[in-house]
Amino acid sequence: MRKVAWVAWIIYIFGILYFVLPLFGTFIFSLQKSRGVLSLSAYQSAFADPKFLETFLFSNVMAVCTIIVSLLLVVPTAYWVQLRVPSWRPAVEFVTLLPFVIPAIVLVFGLIKTFGRPVTIFGVPVFPALTTSALSTDFLLVMAYVVLSLPYMYRAVDNGLRAMDVRVLTEAAQSLGAGWGTILWRIIIPNLRSALLSGALLTFAIVVGELTIATFLARPAFGPYLALLGNHKAYEPAALTIISFALTWLAMGLIDLVTRGSKRGPLTGAH
Amino acid sequence: MATTISTAPRRHFSWVWLGLTPFFLFAILFILLPSTSLFIDSFRDGQGNFTLANITGLTQSPIPESYWLSIRISAVTAIFGGILGFLLAYSRASGNLPRWLYPVTLTFAAVASNFAGVTLAFAFVNTLGRTGFVTAVLKGLGLDIYGFGFNLYSFLGLSLTYMYFQFPLMLLIMVPAIEGLKKEWREAAENLGASTFQYWLRVGFPLLLPSILATMLLLFGNAFGAYATAFALTGGRLNLITIQIGAQMRGDVLHNVNLGYAMALGMVLIMAVSLVGYTYLQRISERWLR
Numbered sequence: 001m002r003k004v005a006w007v008a009w010i011i012y013i014f015g016i017l018y019f020v021l022p023l024f025g026t027f028i029f030s031l032q033k034s035r036g037v038l039s040l041s042a043y044q045s046a047f048a049d050p051k052f053l054e055t056f057l058f059s060n061v062m063a064v065c066t067i068i069v070s071l072l073l074v075v076p077t078a079y080w081v082q083l084r085v086p087s088w089r090p091a092v093e094f095v096t097l098l099p100f101v102i103p104a105i106v107l108v109f110g111l112i113k114t115f116g117r118p119v120t121i122f123g124v125p126v127f128p129a130l131t132t133s134a135l136s137t138d139f140l141l142v143m144a145y146v147v148l149s150l151p152y153m154y155r156a157v158d159n160g161l162r163a164m165d166v167r168v169l170t171e172a173a174q175s176l177g178a179g180w181g182t183i184l185w186r187i188i189i190p191n192l193r194s195a196l197l198s199g200a201l202l203t204f205a206i207v208v209g210e211l212t213i214a215t216f217l218a219r220p221a222f223g224p225y226l227a228l229l230g231n232h233k234a235y236e237p238a239a240l241t242i243i244s245f246a247l248t249w250l251a252m253g254l255i256d257l258v259t260r261g262s263k264r265g266p267l268t269g270a271h
Numbered sequence: 272m273a274t275t276i277s278t279a280p281r282r283h284f285s286w287v288w289l290g291l292t293p294f295f296l297f298a299i300l301f302i303l304l305p306s307t308s309l310f311i312d313s314f315r316d317g318q319g320n321f322t323l324a325n326i327t328g329l330t331q332s333p334i335p336e337s338y339w340l341s342i343r344i345s346a347v348t349a350i351f352g353g354i355l356g357f358l359l360a361y362s363r364a365s366g367n368l369p370r371w372l373y374p375v376t377l378t379f380a381a382v383a384s385n386f387a388g389v390t391l392a393f394a395f396v397n398t399l400g401r402t403g404f405v406t407a408v409l410k411g412l413g414l415d416i417y418g419f420g421f422n423l424y425s426f427l428g429l430s431l432t433y434m435y436f437q438f439p440l441m442l443l444i445m446v447p448a449i450e451g452l453k454k455e456w457r458e459a460a461e462n463l464g465a466s467t468f469q470y471w472l473r474v475g476f477p478l479l480l481p482s483i484l485a486t487m488l489l490l491f492g493n494a495f496g497a498y499a500t501a502f503a504l505t506g507g508r509l510n511l512i513t514i515q516i517g518a519q520m521r522g523d524v525l526h527n528v529n530l531g532y533a534m535a536l537g538m539v540l541i542m543a544v545s546l547v548g549y550t551y552l553q554r555i556s557e558r559w560l561r
Contacts, residue, residue, distance in 0.1 A: 103497075
């Protein structure tokens with residue numbers, strides 16, 4: 001028994017070191033901008049760059065849009081599958097797994113190819129090229145992020161729905177005269193609160209700092225900004241890395257808090 | 272009666288599936304259409320004529336080397352990340368650690384498995400880069416890793432970086448799997464005189480094996496599709512297939528965009544094979560672990 005305990009400890013310490021050392025190294029480095037003393041001047045200088053605020057804000061707006069679209073898409077679908085069309089479950093689940101097969105770089109390649117020119121069906125133009133204006137490219141960016149977050153969002157919502165009796169709740173509401181909108185908004189969603197919040201926070205963690213899609217759609221997002229900053233600065237990127245890490249931790253900590261006690265799905269994002 | 276009337280109730284054509292229209296419309300527009308258009312144009316030349324030249328073009332250097340490098344790095348990080356993640360989950364289950372560590376481990380793992388991309392690359396530059404923290408500490412101890420030929424911008428360096436999100440993901444998925452092993456099995460084994468080691472060797476581990484392999488395939492795909500971390504770390508110096516496709520999209524090399532589509536198609540096929548394997552193994556493991 002004692003031998004097992006020792007081995008468990010050694011493995012654990014190795015794991016903890018692997019996790020902590022890069023963060024510790026980055027943190028120490030981020031404090032060394034002023035020669036000879038530890039200071040927060042790298043943080044000050046990073047925040048003082050107007051580009052930082054601009055891109056960080058942009059990415060946050062994109063994250064919020066992604067969360068809204070994703071919820072509007074996933075919640076009614078998962079609800080409907082659970083309640084009325086369970087035979088479609090395999091098809092829907094298959095679609096939600098597709099983003100695992102299509103890496104972000106391939107997805108953005110395909111999106112640019114498809115929407116970089118006017119979309120036509122049998123020669124009839126359906127809608128114009130989406131990559132021509134900033135707004136329509138942002139739309140495309142949000143759609144791509146919805147695709148990336150789809151597996152996690154769907155799983156979170158589906159787990160939440162399975163944890164309650166959707167049919168009984170729906171029938172009870174209907175017998176009291178509620179319409180579909182009322183049922184979703186006042187019955188289902190309040191019961192899904194923790195599932196929705198964890199799906200949303202996970203999406204947030206995926207989107208803010210995302211590089212691949214934002215780079216190739218040439219949008220001023222935080223990920224590309226940070227990558228560029230890394231090319232010509234040393235201490236500021238370290239400071240922003242620590243900030244991003246703290247935000248990721250905050251998001252995961254909140255998920256932990258809201259889903260405590262319930263069964264958890266894998267909490268992870270795409271790379 | 273001259274005519275027979277079907278007694279089976281007539282099936283009403285049901286419209287309830289229409290509720291799924293927005294979802295499938297989205298999937299068609301933003302998943303299916305982009306990927307199939309890459310598919311189709313992999314078999315076309317610049318003028319839109321059918322050709323297999325792009326597919327055969329995949330065999331010309333440096334494309335096979337890129338696939339191979341991506342496959343190797345994904346396999347290595349999936350195997351070692353898988354082993355480390357499993358050992359951690361196993362240590363956690365052994366119950367020899369302080370109580371507060373249990374929930375903290377899972378949150379740590381969730382954070383680390385999401386901590387990828389540009390920030391992760393920076394963190395490793397500050398750790399194992401030429402002037403990194405660990406490099407400096409090791410040097411102080413008389414171990415000059417760069418003197419021994421270590422380089423962060425290499426196969427080994429990128430693997431170590433990928434491991435940072437690989438092993439926590441394994442840990443995260445293995446913890447519920449290990450907790451899914453029924454207590455009765457362990458008791459049954461102990462009643463028959465099995466030691467802890469024998470129980471794990473003959474009962475626990477074989478039951479978990481499909482799940483372990485399935486998750487390793489997931490890790491494989493996780494690394495195989497990664498672009499941001501590799502790009503931010505090596506700036507395209509390491510010739511991964513994702514980096515190649517990125518260069519192709521920028522128009523940096525080859526100047527044949529259809530060849531780029533074929534490269535993307537090849538990636539999707541490899542990802543699809545690993546996901547099919549994952550689903551198959553997952554189904555086997557679900558027979559036991561519920």
